[in-house]
Amino acid sequence: MKVLKFLDKYFEEIICVIALAAMTVVIFIQIVLRTISPIIQLPMAWTEEIGRYLFIYAVYVGAAYATKRMAHQKVDVLPLLVNDTGKLIFNLISDVGLIVFAAVMAVFGWKVVEQVGFIFVQNAPATKLNMGWAYGGPALGMTCCAVRAVQNIFRHIAEYKEKKNGAPKSEEGAA
Numbered sequence: 001m002k003v004l005k006f007l008d009k010y011f012e013e014i015i016c017v018i019a020l021a022a023m024t025v026v027i028f029i030q031i032v033l034r035t036i037s038p039i040i041q042l043p044m045a046w047t048e049e050i051g052r053y054l055f056i057y058a059v060y061v062g063a064a065y066a067t068k069r070m071a072h073q074k075v076d077v078l079p080l081l082v083n084d085t086g087k088l089i090f091n092l093i094s095d096v097g098l099i100v101f102a103a104v105m106a107v108f109g110w111k112v113v114e115q116v117g118f119i120f121v122q123n124a125p126a127t128k129l130n131m132g133w134a135y136g137g138p139a140l141g142m143t144c145c146a147v148r149a150v151q152n153i154f155r156h157i158a159e160y161k162e163k164k165n166g167a168p169k170s171e172e173g174a175a
Helices: 002-036 045-068 077-081 084-119 131-165 169-174
Strands: none
Touching: 002 045, 002 131, 045 131, 077 084, 084 131
């Protein structure tokens, strides 16, 4: 149970930090190799390829992190003009739209991973890495986006019920 709570709280952050740190190291290695390339001839294509795949993971899993924090770009003028019920409706419309988009992307993303990674196996040109790993980033990120959007729906409904039933407990204790 503690592991699930930990993953619920930190999964996207861990993936993003690892991907961005590894990408930084790989790009640093590429810079060093380019600097010493007149002296020593070393192949550098693998650094660009790995850096690109790590960036893809960071972007798509970062989108899931933004969904978790409800930090996506959105128009918030209309929710400011309506009451709590209207805000709930706007939030639900936004979350349902995100669920539909992310679910479609995730389903087709995992199909691509299956096709490229297991059926018609393709390998990356420089690293010979199975391309299923490269295409796994968008599929993983969109799956996490859909899950986080569902969690947001439950959160919005709970907040709405809390407001509807009265002041939050923390304010009741202070009064």
